[in-house]
Amino acid sequence: MYLYDKYDHKLVQERVEQFERQTERFITGDLTDEQFLPLRLQNGLYIQRHAPMLRIAVPYGMLRTEQLKKMAHICRSYDKGYCHITTRQNLQLNWPSIKDVPSILSELAHVEMHAIQTSGNCIRNITSDPLAGVAPDEIVDSRPYCEIVRQWSTLHPEFAFLPRKFKIAISGSTTDRAATAFHDIGLQLIKDKNGAVGCKVLVGGGLGRTPIIASTVCDFLPEQFLLSYLCAILRVYNRLGRRDNKYKARIKILVKEMGIADFSQAVEQEWQHIKDNYSPLTPKDITQAQGYFSTPPYQQINASTTGEQLDHLALKHPEFGRWLQRNVNHHKVPGYRAVTLSLKPTGNAPGDISAEQLETVAYLAEHFSFGEVRTTHQQNIVLADVNSNELFTFWQYAQSAGFATPNIGTLTDIICCPGGDFCALANAKSIPIAEKIQSTYDDIDYLYDLGDISLNISGCMNACAHHHVANIGILGVDKKGKEFYQVTLGGNNNSRGATNHKPAIGKVLGKAFPANEIPNVIDCVLTTYLQHRIEEDAFLESFLDTYKRIGMPTFKENVYA
Amino acid sequence: MPKIIKNGDIVEDYWNYIDPPKGFVAAYTEKTAMQTPAQEAIGAIVSLDHWLSQRTQLLASNTALGIWLEGHSDLSLIIDDLPFFDVIAVYFPAFTDGRGFSLGSQLRERYQFQGELRAIGSLLPDQMYYLHRCGFNAAVTKPKDLQFAREALTDFSHNYQEACGDDNPSL
Structure with missing residues (x-):
């Protein structure tokens, strides 16, 4: 998983300080409500029905145990003992008080977390496939590209005041588990016939008032040009997107009004002018990014023996069998499985998770899945690297913690x-x-x-x-x-x-x-x-x-x- | 004489505006300080309309020239004229209207504009860092915000991404 270097730490720290100054100016009346609004939104702070809401970024859904434990602590100390997983893989606190927000942000910064660009008219958190890196149908691991785009889009000077919010999703498997067709930009990582990596670029998808399936703006963009091409799309949108009506301000409306042919041409023209001004992503850059997501120390497992054992256990314990069938995914490494913890038992608001549960997830991740988890668009949690020999024990833990409702993909996985x-x-x-x-x-x-x-x-x-x-x-x-x-x-x-x-x-x-x-x-x-x-x-x-x-x-x- | 931020310093502005953006004079600068006395002015920043209708006369007038543009201005109208301008001012009608960030970047990056790129209009001091990175090397803010705006140029010590203004002198 990506770990901060000294620049990430510094930048998050400087952002916290900048927001402290802005909050102070707001309190002293130096900034008006209207001026403070976009500044606080871009730091994740909403004012909601009953209380403020703080949306915390979980880049492409990945969390590790110390972050889960910190979230548990924050939920207990500053909120009502629980938080909420959003459909964009982020975490939300529904009851923090405004005065505590700087302390919360500061605590988050200690575990390499923040709330930057989780709201407002800017590029939001990058979302991805919760099975990235482990899915059997994977073509390209999307996580390194997610991290590259995350860094590129964070505090981007040109795109912080867009006509409207802007969401990017990246997938790298034959099955698109990142809903790329319903994002402002969807990137589908693919390989050409020579094995070179690139992406199919979709643009203008989205739901809301005007649901639209994205159109293809480029069939194969070689990976080295990813950032200059994103820049060209955003620049065309930033200059031409409507600002007169907030309901018509998303890029989908611009693409619809211009037509995909004209829009693509405008992007292509801009890109031809700027693509040589930006350093391309070199093989070294990509390898470095891949290095953040190195393969964990998997054990050699005899998959056919474990398969038989699982079948046997499933017959003996039908509930376990159901859970295997619904909540457990195949893995590209023989003998491993990706397990979904259901946050949808009856009586639980979908996606809500308590401080105790966060700690249990941390425990499970630490002991069964190399200390990492992923939040999902469906508001559940995936532990992506569970040894099949330990699945039965894992299931028993998960069941006693209320995570084993075998309903993934069914009617009640709402x-x-x-x-x-x-x-x-x-x-x-x-x-x-x-x-x-x-x-x-x-x-x-x-x-x-x-x-x-x-x-x-x-x-x-x-x-x-x-x-x-x-x-x-x-x-x-x-x-x-x-x-x-x-x-x-x-x-x-x-x-x-x-x-x-x-x-x-x-x-x-x-x-x-x-x-x-x-x-x-x-x-x-x-x-x-x-x-x-x-x-x-x-x-x-x-x-x-x-x-x-x-x-x-x-x-x-x-x-x- | 009005003051602006330019290349990292707060300096007096020797440019006058002809046909400035509506609302700019009253709202964002002190009216009395808006105009530089004619004998001290080094040039005029004119509107796009004014430029298009008075191009010949302006070129013959022998004064230094600038032009102000808006987020939606069609750059193709003036692309060939860019060498005539010492200053291009980009007008931000609202601080949330971010078109100017892209317009500035385009002028620097796509059209290689080398002169002074100046942000005018409704801007927050908090936006100076981003403006500089988008190629702006001058900005007009409310007089009371000038000092704070200058300090905000150093809000961050490191950037994740490349941007066209990184090699420019400070805003």
Whole structure:
């Protein structure tokens, strides 16, 4: 994992000092509310419904044990004993007091963490595949490139006052687990026929009010030009992006209004002029970045023997078997597995994690996974390097800590924003809806029969929970001061079990429902699926495939009957 | 006479503005100090419209010339004229409007502008460090902010990324 050098430490320290001076000027009235706002946002500090909210950066989701322990300490000392994992792999404190923020930032700096650029109209935290470096289908390990882009985008002088926020995701596997098609820029690392590394560059994807799937701006960008090309895209956006209307200010709107051909041409022109002004990334730079993510000391494991043992244990302990099936991923090193800790047991606000749990995760990482973990877009935690011989012991620990709900990729693995309970932007609450659905579908056998299905709940149009790309999306809307929920079907963001992985945006089922009708509506949708799905021997058609085959009208008839 | 930050120092400004941005004079400088007495001025910073309509006369006038641009100004209109300008001022209508950072970078990097690049308008002292790194070597702030703006040039001692202003003299 990347460790700070003296420059990182210095820079974070100088940033903390700069923010202290800014806060002081705000308090003495030297900076107005309006002036202080973008400065505090770019340091992660929001003012929310009940309290400030501090969003802490977790670069591409990677954390190590000392950072988890520090977070546990911060949750206890400065908040209500828990924090929240966001859909962009960051951590949020929902109840800090403003006066404590400088102390929190200073404590974070001790473990190489900060809140820089976690909010505001700048380049945000880089997100990536939680299985980077271990996925069997990996083409290129994305982590070194994430780190290169993280450094490049941190305190970039030209792009700190963009028309709107700007999100970059990087993936390097055949299966895109980083949602690159739904980011302002998505980079898909690939190799050309000679084995040279480069990336397919997507631009203008996003959700929110205007969900758009990204367009390709470059089919193969050789890796050495990555930074000058990013600079060209951002520069075109910074100069031409709309600033008259905040809802039309994202790059997706610029790409849509210009058309991808004209936009690409503008980028190409800018890039041709500047690409030789910037040092290309040399093989040495890349090797150095790769060195931060060196292979841990894996043991030699006889994979076939351990495989048999696991099968045996799974038969003997069905719960363990389910957990293996749902929460454990294959690994590119024989005998190792990547395990997902579920933060979605019934009754838990999706993504919330307590101080005690953070410490347990730290313990598990230390003893079973070389001291590192990754937060995920789905608001869970992955321990990427677990020895299969230790899986059963690991499972027992995870179970007693409440992390072993075998529901990854099922209906109750809900992605959910903080919603109206916390967020000042929300139109409706989202957590109670998630809880209602989780408690209704608590029967593991039923969940397993439903199979792979994604359900996301956003409390407003800003779509923090990415409801558009869930197989079943729920969106909170405000109707004359009352909370209603709109349901969408058929969204797809690399859905497990689907035969077609093409990203898709869900379609609206029909008129919105009040909260108390949602369980019934979901039940109708699921029953419709079960009635129509193809079942042949062991094959069960997935929800998404069934939806695509039978179409929206059948669902609509049943729900609005 | 108004004062500006230039090459790291607070100095008197010998440039006058012709047809300056609306709101600039009243809001961001002290009105009385805005204009340099004509006999002491070394040149005039004119608007793009003024330049386009008075180009011949201005070139014949034998005074030093500058031009001010906005974030959305079409650079293609003046690319061939850049050698005539000793100063290009970039106007920031709001400190949150970051177009000027890219415009400045483009002028330096893509069009190799070598003269004085000056940031004017609604700027926070906190932005000086970034402005300098985007190629600006002069900035106008509210008089009360000048000293603080100059100090803010040293907010950071190290940068992660290359930027076009790194080889310039300090802002």
